[in-house]
Amino acid sequence: MKFVTAVIKPFKLDEVREALTEIGIQGLTVTEARGYGRQGGHTEIYRGAEYAVNFLPKIRMELAVADELVDQVVETITGAARTGQIGDGKIFVFELGQAVRIRTGERDSEAL
C-alpha cells in the first residue's frame, strides 16, 4: 500500500475530491495547513508596524491507496489541483506498512 500526502490550494479541494471519487477513491483526510514556498507571502501593516506573512493557506490532504492505484491518484490530483500558477503545491508518496479500519478491525487493503 501507498500513502499519498498532497498540499494544494484551498479552493481546489472540492474539485480534487470529486476527481478522486470518480476514480473510485472512497476515503481521505484533510487538515488546514499553511505553506511556505516559492510563491512567497505578503506584508500586512497594522498601525505602522509591518509584518511579513510568509505562510499562505493550503489544504493538506492524505489518503492511503492500493499500490496499483497510486499513479492514477497522483495524476488525478495533479490534474485537478493545477492552476498553472506558482503555489499549486506538492504531492508526496510514502510506503505504508499497515492500515486498520477501527470499526471492524479489518486490515490493509480491506481497510481502505
Next chain:
Amino acid sequence: MKFVTAVIKPFKLDEVREALTEIGIQGLTVTEARGYGRQGGHTEIYRGAEYAVNFLPKIRMELAVADELVDQVVETITGAARTGQIGDGKIFVFELGQAVRIRTGERDSEAL
C-alpha cells in the same frame, strides 16, 4: 521504530489518550482534521442554497513508538476509539527512520 497515524472521532480523543497512557505511551501529537469516507456527510441549507458538507470533523493523532510496541498500540487505539458505527476511522503504520528529541538531541528510541 514505527510511526502510527490514527484518524478517530473527536469525542473519543480523551479515552484513547488515557488508554495509551495506561500502556506506557508518553507522548503524541494531534491535529484537527476533516474526513471524507463511507460515513457520508450532510446537507446544510442557507436561505435556500444547499451545500453538501462532505467532510466531517475528525482528530488525527500521531505517535512514534518502538517496534515491539506497535501491535499493542494499534490494538489499544482500536479498542478505545471503536463505537461500532460507521466513521470510526483508520490507523496507519509507517516505518520511522529517525527520531530526535529537540531539547536534548537524544536520538531514536531514547527520543520517544
Next chain:
Amino acid sequence: MKFVTAVIKPFKLDEVREALTEIGIQGLTVTEARGYGRQGGHTEIYRGAEYAVNFLPKIRMELAVADELVDQVVETITGAARTGQIGDGKIFVFELGQAVRIRTGERDSEAL
C-alpha cells in the same frame, strides 16, 4: 529523498523557518497541532468544574529534502527550536518514495 516532520513550540516557528531558509530550504508546510508529552498540561477551572488540559499548542512542520541535506536540516531545526526546557518537541525522519510538483508535474528532487 527524506521527509522530515518536526513538532516545535509555536513561538519558535519564525526562527526555525529563517534558519532553514539560510541553509537553502525553499519550502515547507506547517499545521497547528496540540501535543501531549512529558511537559504535562495544566488545569482550567470554570465555575468550580476542573478540567485537565493535557494538550499544549504546538506547531507541526513538514518538509521533503534531498537525502544529503537531511542531517543538516535536523541539526538546524534542533538548534533553532531548542529552548532547553521540557516540551521543545521532536523531529521524525521518513523515507520519501516520490515527490511531485503539481504546477509543472516535475518529479522527485526537481519537485522540492
Next chain:
Amino acid sequence: MTTTRIYRPAASAAALVGLLAAGPALAEEAKLDTGDTAWMLTSTVIVLMMTIPGLALFYGGMVRKKNMLSTLMQSFATCCLASVIWMVIGYSLAFGGEGAFHGGFSKVFLTGMTADSMSGTIPESVFMTFQMTFAIITPALITGAVAERMKFSALMVFVGLWSILVYAPITHWVWGAGGFLAGEGVLDFAGGTVVHINSGVAALVVCLILGKRLGHGRENLAPHHVGFTVVGAALLWVGWFGFNAGSAVGANNSAGMAMAVTQIAAAAAALSWMAVEWLRDGRPSVLGIASGAIAGLVAITPAAGFVAPGGALALGAISGVVCYFAVTWLKLKLGYDDALDVFGVHGVGGIVGALLTGVFASKAIGGTAGLLEGNPGQVWLQLEGILATVVYTAIVSAVLIKVIDLVMGIRVDEESEREGLDIRLHGESVS
C-alpha cells in the same frame, strides 16, 4: 383616555418622591409626561437588548462550540415566542384586572389598549412593551440550565406554556392591581422574585428532570469562548439599567437612585467574587468576574429603589460571595447539571437579594424601613414572597416538563448530543 392600573404599588412611595420632585401633582395622573415616556421607551429598548444579544451571547460563549448556535437560538426564539404570547394572553393575565391571583382575560390580544390609553404618566403601549421585555427575558434565562441537550421543539412548547401558567400569574401577584403579594407589602422593585427566583427555580427543576449532559464530570465541557460571555455579561449589565431604573416607570429621583445602586452593587459583587476566587483558586478568572457582576445585578434587582448606596455596596459584596459558593460548591455537592448556572446565579442571587432588601431597605430612599432601620418584619415579608414564588414555580414547572416529556420527549438522542445541537437540530455550524 383611560388609565387602567397602578403600577408596582411596592414602589409607590419612591415614585411619589420622584413625582413630587418632578412637579406635576399626582392628581393629573393620566397626563403624558414626555420625559417619563422618553425614559421608558429607552428602558424598553435596552431591556430587550439584555436578551438579544446580551443573554444570547452570555450563554452562547459558555457552551461548547458545537452548541453555540443552538444556544443563541434558544434565546432568540424565546424572545419571539414570548412576545407573541404576551400580546395574545400574557399581558391580560398579568395586568388585565384586579384578581388576587391573575388579571383575567379582558386584555386578550391587547383589546382596549387604544392609541391614548395611559398607564400613569406614560402611554399604556409603552408600559405593555416594557413589561413584554421582562416576559421575554424570564423564560430565556431558564434556557441556560438545559443547554446542550434539550430538544428545541420541546423547549418551545415549555416556554410557551410556562409564560402563560407561571410567569403571567406571578407577575400579577407582585405587580398587578390586587395581586396578593404586593398587597401584603413584599418589596420587589424590579423583579427579584418575578424574574430571577422564578426563572432560577424553574431552571433547577427542569434540569433535574432533563438529566445531566453526556460526559458531565468526566469530559471537558469548558466554555468555548469566554470572550463572547464577557460581551454578553457587559450587555446584560448595560441593559440592566433599563430593568432597574426603568422600573421606576419615569425619569425621576427613584430612577436615578436605582441606577446608582445598581452600578454599585454590580461592581461590588464582581469584585467580591473575584476576590474569593483569587484566594481559593490562586487566580481571578474572567468568567468569574463576569459571573459576579451578574450575581450582583440579580441581587440588587428587588432592592434597587429601596436601598441607599452604602446598603447596595454591602448587598453586592455579599451576593457575589454567596453565588460563588452556590455555583462552585453547592452545585458540585448536590451534583445536578445546571449547565450555565441559572439556579446558582439567578435563583440564589434572587433569594439573597430579596432577603437583603428586607435588611437594607431605607425609609429615606424608598419609603420602607428594613431590618437595619428597626423593621425586622420586612424580612419575614420578603421570605413570604420568596416562598410563595418558589413553591408555585417549582410545582408547576415540574408538572409541565414532565407532561411534555411524556407527550413528545424533551431530550435529544445521544448521537445528536455528541455531534452537537447546531448541526443536528438546526442544520448549521459555526466554522
Next chain:
Amino acid sequence: MTTTRIYRPAASAAALVGLLAAGPALAEEAKLDTGDTAWMLTSTVIVLMMTIPGLALFYGGMVRKKNMLSTLMQSFATCCLASVIWMVIGYSLAFGGEGAFHGGFSKVFLTGMTADSMSGTIPESVFMTFQMTFAIITPALITGAVAERMKFSALMVFVGLWSILVYAPITHWVWGAGGFLAGEGVLDFAGGTVVHINSGVAALVVCLILGKRLGHGRENLAPHHVGFTVVGAALLWVGWFGFNAGSAVGANNSAGMAMAVTQIAAAAAALSWMAVEWLRDGRPSVLGIASGAIAGLVAITPAAGFVAPGGALALGAISGVVCYFAVTWLKLKLGYDDALDVFGVHGVGGIVGALLTGVFASKAIGGTAGLLEGNPGQVWLQLEGILATVVYTAIVSAVLIKVIDLVMGIRVDEESEREGLDIRLHGESVS
C-alpha cells in the same frame, strides 16, 4: 429661533394625537420639549447602532471568513462617507426647501442650522442627525448584495453619488415639505419606501450588473459565523425602535404604539419564517429565524404609526412567509446572486409592508383608514408610492453603476476574489 419645516406630514395625524395627549398646544410648536428631545437623541444613537455594529455584523457573519473584514469595512466606510455627504449636501436636498422633487441648496454645509433652530419640538440639530442615521443605513444596506466581489473604491464612489442622486431626492418626495408623494397621502411612517424598497431595488440592480460570485451555485458559499449574524440581527432589532418609534419625532402615544407594533410584527415574522422553514426543510435554522425577524421589521416600518397590534401580528406573519419564499425560491428561480438577500428581505419586505399598510391602517391609531376599514384607495396610493420609488431608484442606480464600471471597473480580479477581499483590498486577515 427658526422653525424650518413640518416633519413627515403623513404621520401628522398620529403626531397630533400624541401632542394633544402630551398637553402643549400645537400653536407653540417651536418650543423645545426636553422629553421629545431626549427620545430623539436616543433614537439617533440607536439608529446609528443599527449600521455599526448591527448591520456590519449581520452581514459580516454571512460571508466567508476571507471576506469578513471587507464586509465590515463596507458598512463602516459607508457610515463615514454618507455622514459627510449628508452634512455637505444631502440634508439640503432632502429638507432644504419645498420643491416637489428636491429641497434645493439652501442648507448646503448645514448653513443656517443655528444653535437654536427648531424642528417641531426638538432642535433642528437633532432632527438633522436623526435623519443622517437613515441616510447612513440606506446605502449600507445595499452593500450586502455586492459582498465578496466588488471593488471597494468603486463601491465608495457609488455610495457617494447614490446618496446624492437617489437617496436625498426620494427622502424629499416622501418626507420633505412639498414632496410629491407625501402630498398625495402615501403612508410611510418610518421609511418603508425611502429606506427599504429603495435600497432593496438598488441592490438588485447593482448585483445584476456586477454578476455572480465565482463558484456561485457550485462551491460552498455558506456563512462563516451565523453567531455574528444573530448578534447583528439582534442589534438591528433593538435599534429599530429608534427607527420606528423615533419616527414619531417625540416621546408620545404615537411612539409608544409604534414601538409595540414593531415588536409584535418582528416576533410574528420570525416565527412564521421559522414555521414554514421547519415544515419545508425539516428543521428551523438560526439564520432563518433571524432573517424572519428582519423581514418583519422591514415590513412594519411603513406601517408602524398606522396599524393596531392585531394588524401588526398579521402583517408580520405574512411578511415572514413572503420573504422566506422571495429568498429561497424566487432568487433561485431567477438565478441572480444577491449575496446577502438585500432585495429578498428589504425590497420584497418593504413592498409587502407598504401594501399591507394600506390594508391594515387603522383610523384610531394613525388617523388614516386602510382597506379593512373600508378605504381601498389607500392601497392604490401605496402602490403609487412603491412604483415611483422602484422606477426611479432602478433607473438611476443602473445608470450610475454602469458609468462607474466604464470609468474604473467595479469588480475585483479573479485572483483577489479567490484569495479573499480582506487580504487583497485591505491587507488584513482575521486569524
Next chain:
Amino acid sequence: MTTTRIYRPAASAAALVGLLAAGPALAEEAKLDTGDTAWMLTSTVIVLMMTIPGLALFYGGMVRKKNMLSTLMQSFATCCLASVIWMVIGYSLAFGGEGAFHGGFSKVFLTGMTADSMSGTIPESVFMTFQMTFAIITPALITGAVAERMKFSALMVFVGLWSILVYAPITHWVWGAGGFLAGEGVLDFAGGTVVHINSGVAALVVCLILGKRLGHGRENLAPHHVGFTVVGAALLWVGWFGFNAGSAVGANNSAGMAMAVTQIAAAAAALSWMAVEWLRDGRPSVLGIASGAIAGLVAITPAAGFVAPGGALALGAISGVVCYFAVTWLKLKLGYDDALDVFGVHGVGGIVGALLTGVFASKAIGGTAGLLEGNPGQVWLQLEGILATVVYTAIVSAVLIKVIDLVMGIRVDEESEREGLDIRLHGESVS
C-alpha cells in the same frame, strides 16, 4: 432638597442657550426636568457601554489570541474597581467641595446624596453615576498601553491609586466648583483633557517604564481579530453620544449640536485617516478607518459644545491625519511600545482637539469665540489646560508605577508572556 454644585462651568454659556430655548428659567434650577433626566439616564447607560463591552472589544481584538481574555479582563475589572472607588472617595474629591485643587472629603461614601438631592435639573444620583462612567473609562483606556505583558494584580493597584490621585483631582480642576482650570476659562466640553490627554499621557509614561513586549519589532504581534476591534470601535462611537451630548447635562440645544458635530468629526477623521493610509500604503485598512473614527471622536470631545458643523468637519479631518502620523511614524521613530496606541490616539488626539477647540470655537454655538473669530487668547488658555494636565499626570503616574514596581513587580515573567496571559494569569483560554 439640596442642589450642590454648578456643573461644568465652561459649558455654561452653551447650557444657557439650551435652557432658555427649553423654557424654564434658570432661577428654578433645582426643579427636576424629566426630559433632561431621561437623557442623562440614557447617557449614563451608553457611556458605560463604551467601556464594557466597547473598549474591551476594541482592545481585545487588537492583541494576540492568547491575550484576548486578559485584555477583556483589564477593562472589565477596571470598570468594577473604578466604580467602587468613585463611590467611596473619587466623587467626593472631584465634586465634594470648592477647593482649587480638589473637592474634599464631604461626600465620601456618597454621604449626603439623598433621594432628592439635585444637580441642576437632574437628580444628583444621576449626575454622580454619569460622572462615574467617565471615571471608569479613563483608567480603562490606559490598559491598552500595557496590554500583553503587565501583571494583573499590579494593574489593579495602579488603577485604584491612579483613580484617586490623578483622575479625581484633574476632574475637579476642570469641572469641579472652584476648579482652577475652569475658573480661567479653559474649554473642555466633555473631557478632552480630563479623560483623553490624561489617560494618553499616563499610558505613555507607564508603558515606557514597563518596557516593550517580547519580540517587539521582530515577531508578528498583529491583531488576532480586527472584527472584534471594529465592533468595539462602533460601540465606542455609538456610546460617545452619551459622552459628548450627555455633557450638556440635559436634552437641550447644546446636546443636539454636540451630537451633530460629534458625528461629523468622527466621520471626517475616519475618512481622512483612510485617505492618507490609502495614499501611503496603497490600501485602506479596516483597523485604520476604525482608528481614525476614534481619533476624531477624541478630538471633538473638548470641542463638542463649542464648535459649528463646519468647524467640526475641519477639526475631524485634521485630527485623523495627525493621529495617523502619531501612530505610524512618531511611535516608530521614538521606539516605545504603546501596544494599542493609547498615546497616539487619545493623548495626541486629545491635544489636537483641545488646541483646535481654541481655534474653531464659535460664539454663536457655545458662547466663546476662538482664534478664527478673532480670539487668539483662547488658544493660549487651551495650551495652559493641556500643559497642567500633561505635567501632573506624567509625574504622578510615573511615581506611582515606579513605587508599585518596587513593591510587587509590574511585569509578568517571560514564560507567561510567551504562553499568554489568558492561561497564565486567569487560567482560561479562548478555543
